[in-house]
Amino acid sequence: xxxxxxxxxxxxxxxxxxxxxxxxxxxxxxxxxxxxxxxxxxxxxxxxxxxxxxxxxxxxxxxxxxxxxxxxxxxxxxxxxxxxxxxxxxxxxxxxxxxxxxxxxxxxxxxxxxxxxxxxxxxxxxxxxxxxxxxxxxxxxxxxxxxxxxxxxxxxxxxxxxxxxxxxxxxxxxxxxxxxxxxxxxxxxxxxxxxxxxxxxxxxxxxxxxxxxxxxxxxxxxxxxxxxxxxxxxxxxxxxxxxxxxxxxxxxxxxxxxxxxxxxxxxxxxxxxxxxxxxxxxxxxxxxxxxxxxx
Amino acid sequence: xxxxxxxxxxxxxxxxxxxxxxxxxxxxxxxxxxxxxxxxxxxxxxxxxxxxxxxxxxxxxxxxxxxxxxxxxxxxxxxxxxxxxxxxxxxxxxxxxxxxxxxxxxxxxxxxxxxxxxxxxxxxxxxxxxxxxxxxxxxxxxxxxxxxxxxxxxxxxxxxxxxxxxxxxxxxxxxxxxxxxxxxxxxxxxxxxxxxxxxxxxxxxxxxxxxxxxxxxxxxxxxxxxxxxxxxxxxxxxxxxxxxxxxxxxxxxxxxxxxxxxxxxxxxxxxxxxxxxxxxxxxxxxxxxxxxxxxxxxxxxxxxxxxxxxxxxxxxxxxxxxxxxxxxxxxxxxxxxxxxxxxxxxxxxxxxxxxxxxxxxxxxxxxxxxxxxxxxxxxxxxxxxxxxxxxxxxxxxxxxxxxxxxxxxxxxxxxxxxxxxxxxxxxxxxxxxxxxxxxxxxxxxxxxxxxxxxxxxxxxxxxxxxxxxxxxxxxxxxxxxxxxxxxxxxxxxxxxxxxxxxxxxxxxxxxxxxxxxxxxxxxxxxxxxxxxxxxxxxxxxxxxxxxxxxxxxxxxxxxxxxxxxxxxxxxxxxxxxxxxxxxxxxxxxxxxxxxxxxxxxxxxxxxxxxxxxxxxxxxxxxxxxxxxxxxxxxxxxxxxxxxxxxxxxxxxxxxxxx
Numbered sequence: 001x002x003x004x005x006x007x008x009x010x011x012x013x014x015x016x017x018x019x020x021x022x023x024x025x026x027x028x029x030x031x032x033x034x035x036x037x038x039x040x041x042x043x044x045x046x047x048x049x050x051x052x053x054x055x056x057x058x059x060x061x062x063x064x065x066x067x068x069x070x071x072x073x074x075x076x077x078x079x080x081x082x083x084x085x086x087x088x089x090x091x092x093x094x095x096x097x098x099x100x101x102x103x104x105x106x107x108x109x110x111x112x113x114x115x116x117x118x119x120x121x122x123x124x125x126x127x128x129x130x131x132x133x134x135x136x137x138x139x140x141x142x143x144x145x146x147x148x149x150x151x152x153x154x155x156x157x158x159x160x161x162x163x164x165x166x167x168x169x170x171x172x173x174x175x176x177x178x179x180x181x182x183x184x185x186x187x188x189x190x191x192x193x194x195x196x197x198x199x200x201x202x203x204x205x206x207x208x209x210x211x212x213x214x215x216x217x218x219x220x221x222x223x224x225x226x227x228x229x230x231x232x233x234x235x236x237x238x239x240x241x242x243x244x245x246x247x248x249x250x251x252x253x254x255x256x257x258x259x260x261x262x263x264x265x266x267x268x269x270x271x272x273x274x275x276x277x278x279x280x281x282x283x284x285x286x287x288x289x290x291x292x293x294x295x
Numbered sequence: 296x297x298x299x300x301x302x303x304x305x306x307x308x309x310x311x312x313x314x315x316x317x318x319x320x321x322x323x324x325x326x327x328x329x330x331x332x333x334x335x336x337x338x339x340x341x342x343x344x345x346x347x348x349x350x351x352x353x354x355x356x357x358x359x360x361x362x363x364x365x366x367x368x369x370x371x372x373x374x375x376x377x378x379x380x381x382x383x384x385x386x387x388x389x390x391x392x393x394x395x396x397x398x399x400x401x402x403x404x405x406x407x408x409x410x411x412x413x414x415x416x417x418x419x420x421x422x423x424x425x426x427x428x429x430x431x432x433x434x435x436x437x438x439x440x441x442x443x444x445x446x447x448x449x450x451x452x453x454x455x456x457x458x459x460x461x462x463x464x465x466x467x468x469x470x471x472x473x474x475x476x477x478x479x480x481x482x483x484x485x486x487x488x489x490x491x492x493x494x495x496x497x498x499x500x501x502x503x504x505x506x507x508x509x510x511x512x513x514x515x516x517x518x519x520x521x522x523x524x525x526x527x528x529x530x531x532x533x534x535x536x537x538x539x540x541x542x543x544x545x546x547x548x549x550x551x552x553x554x555x556x557x558x559x560x561x562x563x564x565x566x567x568x569x570x571x572x573x574x575x576x577x578x579x580x581x582x583x584x585x586x587x588x589x590x591x592x593x594x595x596x597x598x599x600x601x602x603x604x605x606x607x608x609x610x611x612x613x614x615x616x617x618x619x620x621x622x623x624x625x626x627x628x629x630x631x632x633x634x635x636x637x638x639x640x641x642x643x644x645x646x647x648x649x650x651x652x653x654x655x656x657x658x659x660x661x662x663x664x665x666x667x668x669x670x671x672x673x674x675x676x677x678x679x680x681x682x683x684x685x686x687x688x689x690x691x692x693x694x695x696x697x698x699x700x701x702x703x704x705x706x707x708x709x710x711x712x713x714x715x716x717x718x719x720x721x722x723x724x725x726x727x728x729x730x731x732x733x734x735x736x737x738x739x740x741x742x743x744x745x746x747x748x749x750x751x752x753x754x755x756x757x758x759x760x761x762x763x764x765x766x767x768x769x770x771x772x773x774x775x776x777x778x779x780x781x782x783x784x785x786x787x788x789x790x791x792x793x794x795x796x797x798x799x800x801x802x803x804x805x806x807x808x809x810x811x812x813x814x815x816x817x818x819x820x821x822x823x824x825x826x827x828x829x830x831x832x833x834x835x836x837x838x839x840x841x842x843x844x845x846x847x848x849x850x851x852x853x854x855x856x857x858x859x860x861x862x863x864x865x866x867x868x869x870x871x872x873x874x875x876x877x878x879x880x881x882x883x884x885x886x887x888x889x890x891x892x893x894x895x896x897x898x899x900x901x902x903x904x905x906x907x908x909x910x911x912x913x914x915x916x917x918x919x920x921x922x923x924x925x926x927x928x929x930x931x932x933x934x935x936x937x938x939x940x941x942x943x944x945x946x947x948x949x950x951x952x953x
Contacts, residue, residue, distance in 0.1 A: 019906060019938055043601045046608075046639070050666060054695050068877060069847030071816055083663075086601075088631040128661070160662070171659025172627035173634070193627070193659050272336065287306070287336075 006059040014052065016045040020060035024048070027067055028084060031077055032157055033213040033240030036084060047083040051076070082158045085235055087127040091134050091170075091178040094230065094262060100281035101226075102138050105257050109225050110144045112255065117148040122224040122251065124212060125232030126154030129165025129205070130174055133197050135228065136204040137186045153221065155210035165207050168197040213240060218247040225253055230261035238269065245271040249286055258284040305334045312340040317347040327357055330377070331370040338369055342377040351384045359388045362403045375403060379410045386411060390419040398428035405431060409438025417442060421450045433465045440469025448475040455481050460490050467494035476501035483510065496525035500532025500573065508533060508545050512552040515581075523556070524574060527566055531576025534606065549584040560587050567593040576603055583610040591618035591637075595629055598636035611640030619644035623652045626660070634660070638667035647677035654683050666696045673700025676707030685715045685728075694727035702734035709735065724750070726758035733762035741770055748774045753783030760789045764796055772797045779805060784814035791817060795824025803830035810836050819851055826855025834861045841866055846875030853878060857885025864891035871895050876904040883907070887914045897923060900930040900943075908934070909942035916946035924950040 007015040016024075021041045029035050036044055048063065055076070057063050067073050067080065092098060113119055119139070123132040132154035139145055139152070156162055172193045175183055187195035210217055212232070227248050233241050248258055249271060258273060259281075260266075266273055266284060273284035312329040315322050326348070329341030348354050358381070361367070361374035378385040385407070392404035405423055408416040420442065423435035436454065439447035454466045455477055463485065470477055471494065479502050485495035496514060499507050511533060514526025534545055553559040563585065566578035575597055582590040591614050598607040611618065622629075622637040629637060645653075649671065656668045669687060672680040681704065687697035705712040716732040719725075720743055729747060732740050744766075747759035760778050764771030771793050778790030791809045794802050802824065809821035810833065822840065825833050837859075840852035853870045856862040862885045870882035883899060886892025892914065899911040908930070915923045927950060931943040 018941075019909060022938060023906060039602055042605045046604060050663070050696075053699065065847075065850075065877065069819075069845075069850075086632055087661075088599075164661075173629070173631075173659070176628055274336075 006061070013049050014059040016041055016048075016060045020064060021045075023064045024060065024067070024080075027064065028077070028081060029237075032081055032211050033237070033243070034081060034085065034235040035237040035240070044084060048080065051079060051083060078158055078160070082160060087158075087161055088231070089127045089130045090174045090176055091130045091137075092182065093131065093134070093177060095177070097230075097259060097262065097281045098134070098138060100278040100283070101135075101259065102142060103280070104278045105226060105259075105283065106139070106142055106144055109257075113148075113225065119145055119148055119150045120222055120224045121152045122221060122227045122229075123152060123154040124210075124227055124229040124248070126156050126161075126165060126207065127158075128161045128170075128174075129154055129168065129207065130170070131228060131230065132165070132205050132207070133168065133186075133201055136201045137182065139204065140201065141185075150204050152205045153224075154205065154207045155212075155221070156207075157209065157211050159209055162207050162209055168202055169194055170197075212244045212247065215243070215247060218251060221251050223253050224251050224256055226257040226259065227252060228259045230259065231264070233260065233264050242269055242271065245269060245273070249273065252286045254286055255288045256286050258286070260284070305337065308332060308334065308337050309340055312337055312344060315344055317344065318349060323348060323350070323354060323357060327361065330361060330373045331367060333369070335369070338373040339376075342373045342380065345377045346380045351381055355381055355385045355388045358385070359392055362392070362400055363397070365399075371403070375407050375410075378407050382411070383413060383415075386413050386415050390416060393419050393423050398426075398431050401426060401428065401431045402434045405434035405438045409434070409441040412441050412443075414442065414444055417444050417447055421447060424450055424454065429459055429462065432459075432462055436462065436465040436469050440465075440472045443473055448473050451475075452477045452481070455485070460488065464491055464494055467491060467498050471497045471501070474501060476503070479504060479507055479510075486510070486514075492522065493525045493528075496529040497532065497573070500529035501536060503533065503536050503538070503541055505541065505544050508541070508548050512548040515549065515552040516555040520562075523562065524566065524569070527577030527581065528571055528573040529577070530580050531573040531578070531606075534580045535576060545580065546584050549581055553581060553585055559585060560590065563587075563590060564593055567597060572600055572602065575600065576606055579603060579606040579610045583613040586613060586615065588614050588618040588621060590614065591621045592625060592629070592633075595622060595633035595637040595640075598632040599630055601632070604632075604636060607636045608640050611637065612643045616644045616646070619649075620652075623649065623656070626656060626664075631661075634664055635667075638664055638671070642667065642671050642674060645671045645674045647675050647679065650675050650677050650679045650683075653680075657683065657687075662692050665693060669693055669696040669700050670703075673703035676704065678708045678711040680704055681708065681711045681715050685719055685731075688719065688725060688727040688731060689723075694725075698727050698731040698734060701731045705735035713739075720747075724755060726754045729755065729758040729762045733765040736766070738766045741767060745770070745774070748777070753781070753786050756781065756783070757785045757789035760786070760793055764793045768797050772799060776805065779809060784812075784817055787812060787814070787817045788820040791820035791824045795820075795827035798828040802828035803832035806830065806833065807836075815845070815848070819847060822848065822851045822855050826851070826858040829859050831859050831861050834859065838863070838866050841870045841878075842873070844874075846873065846878050849873055849875065850878045850881040853881040853885050857881070862886060864889070867891060867895060871899060876902075876907050879904070879907050880910050883910050883914050887918055893919050893923065897926045900926060905936040905939045908936070908939040912939065912942035912946040916942070916949040919946070919950055921950055921953045 009015060021044060024044065025036045052063055055066060057066060067077055070076065109119060121135055123135060126132045132152045136152045139150060154165060169190060186198055186201055188198055190196050233244065236244060245266065252258065272287060274287050276283045276285045312326065315325050326341045326345050329337055332338050345354050355378065358374040358378050362371055364370060378389065389404045389408050393401055395401050405420060408420060420435050420438050424432055426432050426435065436451060439451055448470065451466050451469055455463055457463060477498060482495050482499050485491045499510060511526050511529045514522050515530065517523050530549060534542065537545055556562060563578050563581045566574055569575055579594060579597055582594050591611065594607060594610050594614065597603050619641050623641060626634055626637065653668045653672050657665050660668065669684065672684055684697045684701050684704065687693045701712055712735045716728060716735055717740060719728045720732050720740060724747055741763065744759045744763040747755050750756055760771065760774045763774050775790040775793035778786045781787050781790065787809060791806055794805050806821045806824055809817050812818050822837065825837060834856065837852045837856050840848050843849045856866065867882050867886040871879050873879055879899065879902065883896055886895060896911040896914040899907055902908055902911065912927060915927055924947065927943055927946045931940065931947060934940045934943055
């Protein structure tokens, strides 16, 4: 009585009611700013079914209570966020942007940082690490930064994907866009269809867990020369995007670059970045003279 | 503020705008000047700063006056943006602007009101639909499309017979955006206008009628490619709103229509590349109707758009086992969303021949996909799947999935599963192996479970108890008594759960120490078990927990009391005062059938939590008398939350029938 009666499909899996959807959506949003759209109830239901199954829970009300109260709730919340976001990533993804980075951004960074011989790149929302390693590979291939102190720092909210990133072992789907010469140059075959990223590339890459909406935690990230945040902002609503972009703005050195996914932009977000028209792509740059965060 | 007015450098002007103190006299003037700056950065900063001023009504009026400055395009756009940012306070001045003599300004007002999206502008915008200027009317149409009100949609519908094509086009697009289906006879004539056809098809997809399906199907077999494409978009939309019988009709008519299309497979393949999501949705429906396995990869890749996932899974399952094998063989080439969708669909298709490919997938795929492969292995019902699944019991990330898969597999090859598990439990016992053995029905292993209940590893002791409960509750209860005195919390919690499952008369006595346990997980398990076993003798302890600050404990205590049937009105009342809304909802549920519970539900219609108000409405709908109707109606008239409104509306309907 009073409670909505759970409905089940022909396989006995629970259907998610509108109220369960709202409670779960709000819970996830409060945790990490990821906003599941209203029309995504079906997707949320499908993606959380395995979690219910794994935990032996009968319905989504039970799952909501688990996320609220169980001793393992934090771990489970991470699992839920992981299930709700698509960790689609592979080596050398979005080649146009990578070419623009190599041909136009890298020379600018080389010139500017030559006196200090230090370069920092942030792969924000790095998932299983393919993007961070790809950037390190491109930096090494360019030979512009030999003898420099270089670090590509990958962060993600999910501990599980970070464990994969640190292992640096990948299967064929991660390599589906990697040119064969790059595969032989930067990977060690492990037998079967798996490979591991070579140690010299791994030496330039570090990883850490970070919720991009956690302003204090973002302060721990050192000043960056460029930030790659591709296909991450799509999960945030406008206020959350603003917060994340503010954090990026603060962590970038003046003149530092921000590179987003090809379907993302900063329109109507009211942040102080200038648009840079590269030959092969668009990028954003923190204005050179902007001193807002130093004040 | 002279430094804002005449600095030399853009950066200085930008910093000067940022430095404006919102409370300072002259701040409004300075920011209005900033709004006219040649640099977009400065204009944007000024536009945002205006929102922080204390006199927002005055700001709104000044901004409206900027809209009148012809030739100042940058400033007008910045003012429009600022007005949107002001929210409610901007609505009044903009409504007044809607009747300004200058059509340019009336249009601006309609545009901005649309972006503001406030219901309070509805009637003014409906009025603007009769403006003498076509551009203003079109802007009002678009604004009402953004507002999303029923009254607005009805007003738009009435304009579909107007003579201006531009206006009808805007109406069609707005109705499509609103998901508001106009009457079919009004839409049909618009299909013959090349300028309106695409949009007309779009709204026709919203009409869940067989007659609309017939027209869409006719469009699908048209010789004109653009008509076929528009019809495909309508098909995708209609399939998404169709119920069972109409959906069957859609599939049948699509099949018949595509038979008349030369190179239908090629047409559908190309449609998957279309940027318009409804067209891709239509391509999925068409692919399902064609039952063409070669489309499997394109179908799976359509899952990159999350909203198409339901249709992708449905279509893949219609493509048959040949498509399943195609997908499995090319899994590494697919995008991650496509792999996930393909794996889900594959679950419906697996047979013993899939085992080698599924094992290969386990070698490289990510954990989510491997978990699906594990599930699929269970469904193959092949003895060949036993060994790989048993091996996965030692892999923490997949052990749970392997336990469940072995349970499914044991339905078809029980002997092979039991033999393999018996060996593992004897030689390399793990909690997962013990659980799998119990799931597969290993009664013969009871002596082993008894032995493992004394193992050094507490997780193994807990698993052995759970397993014993699964196969023989009497033995489980015997082990549970010992477990309740175990030094390890997971074992005590397991013991408490076991007592609850047995439902023995002695449960209250057995669980009393667990209610005082130092470990919260044990206490929670004990409370749950008391409710499950109906142990009324522990009611005082449960009542005490109702006001516990830990919402988990308090909520569970309320639910337990509800199940036992001993919840007193004063305890219910206490629970509804809890800070945690979940406890309040538990109280509503526990007291739902009592007169006191109904009275509390009436009070809780004013609770700050939308979910509590919704549940209170449902309680009243279920159990309230006609005398509750007035309170529910009053709550409905004030309710702003959509879900709570839905529950209240339903309650009003049900109570009105009593």
